[in-house]
Amino acid sequence: MSKGEQTRAAILERAFALAAAGGLSTLSIGRLADETGLSKSGLYAHFGSREALEVAIVEEASRQFVEAVWAPALKIPRGEPRLRAIFRHWLAWGQRPGGCFFVAASAEFDDRRGATRDALAREQKAWIGALAKATRLAVEAGHFRPDLDPGQFAFEAYSIMLGTHLFVRFLRTSDALDRTHAAFDALVLAARAPAPRRAAA
Amino acid sequence: MSKGEQTRAAILERAFALAAAGGLSTLSIGRLADETGLSKSGLYAHFGSREALEVAIVEEASRQFVEAVWAPALKIPRGEPRLRAIFRHWLAWGQRPGGCFFVAASAEFDDRRGATRDALAREQKAWIGALAKATRLAVEAGHFRPDLDPGQFAFEAYSIMLGTHLFVRFLRTSDALDRTHAAFDALVLAARAPAPRRAAA
DNA sequence: TGACAAATAGAACGATCGTTCTATCTTGGC
DNA sequence: GCCAAGATAGAACGATCGTTCTATTTGTCA
Numbered sequence: 220m221s222k223g224e225q226t227r228a229a230i231l232e233r234a235f236a237l238a239a240a241g242g243l244s245t246l247s248i249g250r251l252a253d254e255t256g257l258s259k260s261g262l263y264a265h266f267g268s269r270e271a272l273e274v275a276i277v278e279e280a281s282r283q284f285v286e287a288v289w290a291p292a293l294k295i296p297r298g299e300p301r302l303r304a305i306f307r308h309w310l311a312w313g314q315r316p317g318g319c320f321f322v323a324a325s326a327e328f329d330d331r332r333g334a335t336r337d338a339l340a341r342e343q344k345a346w347i348g349a350l351a352k353a354t355r356l357a358v359e360a361g362h363f364r365p366d367l368d369p370g371q372f373a374f375e376a377y378s379i380m381l382g383t384h385l386f387v388r389f390l391r392t393s394d395a396l397d398r399t400h401a402a403f404d405a406l407v408l409a410a411r412a413p414a415p416r417r418a419a420a
Numbered sequence: 421m422s423k424g425e426q427t428r429a430a431i432l433e434r435a436f437a438l439a440a441a442g443g444l445s446t447l448s449i450g451r452l453a454d455e456t457g458l459s460k461s462g463l464y465a466h467f468g469s470r471e472a473l474e475v476a477i478v479e480e481a482s483r484q485f486v487e488a489v490w491a492p493a494l495k496i497p498r499g500e501p502r503l504r505a506i507f508r509h510w511l512a513w514g515q516r517p518g519g520c521f522f523v524a525a526s527a528e529f530d531d532r533r534g535a536t537r538d539a540l541a542r543e544q545k546a547w548i549g550a551l552a553k554a555t556r557l558a559v560e561a562g563h564f565r566p567d568l569d570p571g572q573f574a575f576e577a578y579s580i581m582l583g584t585h586l587f588v589r590f591l592r593t594s595d596a597l598d599r600t601h602a603a604f605d606a607l608v609l610a611a612r613a614p615a616p617r618r619a620a621a
Numbered sequence: 622t623g624a625c626a627a628a629t630a631g632a633a634c635g636a637t638c639g640t641t642c643t644a645t646c647t648t649g650g651c
Numbered sequence: 652g653c654c655a656a657g658a659t660a661g662a663a664c665g666a667t668c669g670t671t672c673t674a675t676t677t678g679t680c681a
Contacts, residue, residue: 222678223628241531248669260671261629269669317531322586326527329590330442330518344591374583374599375606381586382579385523389530390545398575405576409610423648424658449639461641462659470639 227265230255234272235279240317243273243324243335273335280320281342287312289349298360299407302353302376306403309380310396318388321346322381347373354410363410375406428466431456435473436480441518444474444525444536474536481521482543488513490550499561500608503554503577507604510581511597519589522547523582548574555611564611576607 220228233255238246248269252259266272288308295304313319321343328336354369354376363372379402386395421429434456439447449470453460467473489509496505514520522544529537555570555577564573580603587596 221627226628242528247667249667258630259669260631263670264628323527323530325586325590326524327443329524329586340591347591370595371599371602374587374596375580375603377586378579378583378603379576381582382575385526385530385578385582386575389526390541390548394571395575398572401572402576402579405610409606422657427658448637450637459660460639461661464640465658 223265226257230257230262230265231275231279234276235283235320236316238276239280239315239320239323242317242327243276244327246276248272270334274338277324277335277338277342280324284312284321284342284346289346292353297353298357299362299411302357302407305350305353306376306380310383310399313380313384314387318384319380322384347377350376357410361412364412367410372406372410376403379403379406424466427458431458431463431466432476432480435477436484436521437517439477440481440516440521440524443518443528444477445528447477449473471535475539478525478536478539478543481525485513485522485543485547490547493554498554498557500558500563500612503558503608506551506554507577507581511584511600514581514585515588519585520581523585548578551577558611562613565613568611573607573611577604580604580607 230251234246234251237251237254248259248262252262255262266275288305291308292301292304295301309319313322317323321339324339325343328339351369351373354363354367354372357363358365358367358369379399382402383395383399386392386398392398431452435447435452438452438455449460449463453463456463467476489506492509493502493505496502510520514523518524522540525540526544529540552570552574555564555568555573558564559566559568559570580600583603584596584600587593587599593599
């Protein structure tokens with residue numbers, strides 16, 4: 220790895236940490252220059268524009284997201300256990316400083332246009348698609364009912380994650396995590412293959 | 421209403437529209453001055469500081485939110501019908517330009533401190549509390565099971581609203597509204613008083 | 622090691638930000 | 652209709668933004 224490449228990697232790591240903690244648009248070139256010990260123009264030469272820097276940050280975020288959430292979940296047996304693992308790791312990821320980078324960034328960019336928004340939407344759609352696929356595997360494994368709509372399950376699971384984000388980070392409700400787990404358990408319970416006839420609870 | 425008061429009201433209406441469409445922090449004094457036809461300092465005299473303007477905008481947003489969502493829902497009979505009305509009107513409110521002001525603003529301010537954040541959190545907690553109360557009334561009316569936790573119901577309903585916001589505004593998934601209604605229907609169904617014994621569907 | 626390319630620094634740019642000051646204009650009560 | 656109080660304008664402030672330019676230093680490879 221050449222000198223330039225490793226400097227670039229170091230910049231990105233710091234830039235992602237700052238962007239995750241304070242939002243993509245609060246990150247300024249000048250501040251990032253200070254934090255990395257480089258000059259503004261020295262830093263600039265690595266990316267060419269603010270927007271290119273933002274896109275690079277989004278890609279760095281995806282890399283770290285896969286590493287923190289997706290990779291460990293893929294080691295868990297497919298079906299409900301893997302889905303639970305995904306949820307658990309995502310929850311941990313979302314408790315980092317600044318919360319989930321993607322949730323924060325989507326709210327920031329939902330009205331804008333440009334390469335940053337495109338990169339964010341692409342990554343997030345991929346992640347939701349993967350969540351739906353993991354749900355489909357749970358159906359195929361017989362853990363979930365055959366007529367379950369994986370896209371609907373993914374929508375609802377993602378919604379719970381968004382609720383967690385708001386209640387934990389913004390409202391700071393003390394029982395937010397309990398509610399999160401209760402909601403996810405209820406979602407999974409409703410998705411399960413119908414239990415053998417018992418008396419209703 | 422004195423001259424100053426009515427100018428202030430006009431400023432706030434315009435300011436809220438701009439803040440709702442583009443986010444609270446993208447709204448700048450200079451731009452607002454242009455849009456209202458006033459000078460920056462003329463505008464400034466009405467609020468005293470940027471933060472005071474933001475707080476006033478939050479209060480204006482609450483006023484409009486009550487008018488658009490809460491007031492009409494209170495005319496509907498309490499219980500499940502009213503809950504459905506709240507959800508319906510909230511959904512319409514969230515389809516205004518810029519989406520739901522509160523959802524957007526909470527994401528913007530979750531890392532910050534100050535009067536604006538406090539005002540936002542206060543209003544939003546009040547609204548979630550009201551949602552929980554409406555749920556409790558549905559329990560008391562016998563529409564929902566007696567052991568239902570209204571706070572949990574409110575958490576999950578709010579989560580669905582957040583999911584809608586993301587899927588409609590950011591991801592722009594075509595079936596987002598269908599998924600929203602399906603999710604809310606499932607939530608209500610699970611909250612209902614247990615149906616008379618039938619064969620499982 | 623010498624030479625060329627890559628990497629970085631430093632200064633300057635125009636724009637915009639929130640804020641403050643002073644001056645002028647308008648309104649409302651007597 | 653006068654006159655104080657209120658409302659508004661205009662200019663200027665220091666700071667910071669993203670960006671560009673020209674040097675200068677540093678790394679890399681023949």
